[in-house]
Amino acid sequence: MQHSKFSKSIILASIALTYSISGYSAASKADYRDFVPSPEQPYYFQDGKVDFGTYNGFRRYHADCHVCHGPAGMGSSYAPALLESLKVMSYGDFVNAVVTGREGMDNMIMPSFAQNVDVIKYIADIYAYLKARADGVIGPTRPDKFPKVKKLIADN
C-alpha cells in the first residue's frame, strides 16, 4: 500500500517537473506554479483554488490548532478567533506566539508548539491558511487546491 502510494507521488512529481521544464506554461502570465510565498503574500488564490501549501495549512490547522481556536479559525470560548487576530497580527508575531506560547489573557493559555514538528515544519502553511481566512478569500469549508508543485520539486 505504502509503496504504490509512494510511486504515485513520484509520478506526480515528474509530471510537475515536465510541465515546468518543458515550458508548458510558457505564456507570460504567472500562475500557481510560479508562486513563492512570502510574509506579505503567504497564499496564492485563483479561480476558487489555493496553492497546496495553503491547503496543507488547512489540514495542519485542523489537526493541531482547532481544538482551542475553533473550526476554520472561528474561535471558541477558550481561545481567540484567529481569522480576526490575523487581520492585525504580523507573520513575525504569529510565529513568536506559536513558538513561545502566550499566557495571561483571562484564564487562557497558549502552549508553546516549539517541540511540535507537525506545527513548526508547516508554520508558514498554517499562517497562509489563516491569512486567507482573515482576508475573506476562503470560507470555512475545505478549500479547493492546485496540485502540489514547488514542494515536490524541492523534495526531489
Next chain:
Amino acid sequence: MVKAKRKVLAICFTASAMLSAAGAVSANSELLKMQMNANDWVMPNGNYASTRYSELDQINAKNVKDLKVAWTFSTGVLRGHEGGPLVIGDTMYIHSPFPNKVFALDLNDDGRIIWKYEPRQDTSVIPVMCCDTVNRGLAYGDGKIILSQADTTLVALDAKTGKKVWSVKNGDPSKGETSTAAPMVVKDKVFIGISGGEFGVRGSMTAYNLKDGKLAWRAYSMGPDSDTLLDPKKTTHLGKPVGKDSGISTWKGDQWKIGGGATWGWYSYDPDLNLMYYGSGNPSTWNPVQRPGDNRWSMTVFARDVDTGIAKWVYQMTPHDEWDYDGINEMILVDQKINGKMRKALVHFDRNGFGYTMDRASGELLVAEKYDPAVNWATHVDMKTGRPQVVDKYSTQHNGEDFNTTGICPAALGTKDQQPASYSPRTGLFYVPTNHVCMDYEPFQVSYTAGQPYVGATLSMYPAPGGNNLGNFIAWDADKGKIVWSNPEPFSVWSGALSTAGDVVFYGTLEGYLKAVDAKSGKELFKFKTPSGIIGNVNTYMHNGKQYIAVLSGLGGWAGIGMAAGLTDPTAGLGAVGAYASLSNYTQLGGTLTVFELPN
C-alpha cells in the same frame, strides 16, 4: 405474549441481582443494595448493569404531558455539561466541566448548596483535552464522592462535608493524559480510565483502593502481558486464547508505546461473574498508514476480574481503525433470550455503527447489525472471525495518505458517541441516542512529540445522504438486531437516555429540549426547552414520595465545538454549515440543572 414473557424475564433479572446482593460478603455490599433503590440514583448510569432504567412509575405515559419545572440551578460554568446528577437520600451531587466544581445540593430546600468543592488545576491541561473540557460525572461509595479531575487527579470527598479524604494522580497531562470519565466504585475499589487518544497516550484502566487511594492494579490497553494483564492461555478472543504478548505482536516496532486505546467511556459490572466491562478507544495516530497491523487492543471490549484486573475475554470490534471509531461506549448488561436461548448478554452500540450483542460470560459474539442504515464503511461483521468486512471505497488505509476519502458513514463521531442508551425490561427494547452524520477523511504523516497533538487526519462532517437530520432517537431489538422505531432529530442526539416503569423514555436534544416519548411507539408526549443545548444524561429519583426528572443542560462537547460551527458540506458548501450554524439561533452556552415534577 411477547410482552408478557419479557416482563417475567425482567423480574428474573431483578431477583438474581437481589440474590447476589444478599450473597456478597465484600467490604462494600452497600452499593449493590443502593443501586436497587429506585428512590436514589447512586451511579451515573443508574445501576451496575448500566440500563439507565428506573422502577419509578408516578410519571407515566398518560401524565408526563403535565410535567413542569420544579427548580433550577446554575453551575456557573460555560462549555459542555456531560453526565448527570447523583441522588443519595436528601442530597443531590452535581459536577461541572473544567474547573470540575462539585456541588452537594439539599433536596429538602430546593437545591440550596450544602457544600461546594472546586479544585485548583493548572489551566495548561485545557489545550491537551481533545474535544471540550467535559466531565461525565461522579461516583459514590462508602460515604465518599469520587471525582476524576481533568488533570487526572482522582479525589475522594467526604459526602457530608465535601472535605478531601484522599487524592491520587492517575496520569500526566504534560504527556497529553487527561480525564473526562466518571469513576466506578465496586467493592473496595475505585476504577478510572484515561483520555488522550489524540496525544499518543497508552490507555489503561486503574483500580485504586476506595479506603486510601492506593493503587491496586493497572491494566494497559496494549503492551506486554504483564502490562495488559492478559493471560496468554486463559484470556480469550471469541473463544480462542489470545497468545503471548498479543498487545505487542500486532504493532510495528515500539508503536504500541504511543498506541492510544484510551478508556474514557463508561464502565459496567456484573456481581455474579465478578467481571467489569469497558471499551478502549482509537489507536494513535488517526493516520492508519503510519501504524500497520491490527493495533490490539485498541477498539476492544474488555471483561476483567474486578479483584485482580486479569481479563477473562476481549473482543476487538474495529481492528486497525481507519476512521476514529473509539470502542468506549457503554456496555449494557441484560439477561435476555437471544436466538431462542437465555443469555447473560452484553449489548453495546459502537461508534462504528454496529450494535453488538455478546454473551458476557464467555465473550461469544451473538449479534452484530447496523443500527443506522446509513452505515457504509463495512458491509457486515463476519460472525466467525468477528471482523468487519471493510469496503475499499471508504477505507482511508486503502486510499492512502494525502487522499481525501469521501462519503464515509458514520463520521468519526460515530453512529453513537458516549451518550449512554437505556434498556427497559418492560418492553425489552434499547433506547439509543444516535448521530446521523457522514464524513470526508484525509490522513497525512505526523510526528509524535510528547504532550502535543498526534492526530494526522483532517475531517469534514455533514448529514447522511437523503436528508437534513443529523440525528435519530431509536428503539432497538438486540435479539433480532433491528430498529423497532426511529424518530428523526434535526441535530445529533448527544444526551443519555432514561427509561422508566411508567413506560416513558426521556432524552435531551442539542437545541435544549428535554423530550419524553412513549416507550412502545416512540410518540412524543412532552417537551420543554431548557436554557442551553443538552449533552447531559437524564436521571430520575423519588424525594418525599414524589418522582422527579433531572438533567444538566449546557451545550459543548464534540458536538458543540466541533460541529456547532464546523460542519462542512463539501459539495454545496452551505447545506450542513447552514444546518449547524442555525444551532446558535436556538441556544447558547451555559450550565444549568433543571428538575421536573408533576403538578400537585
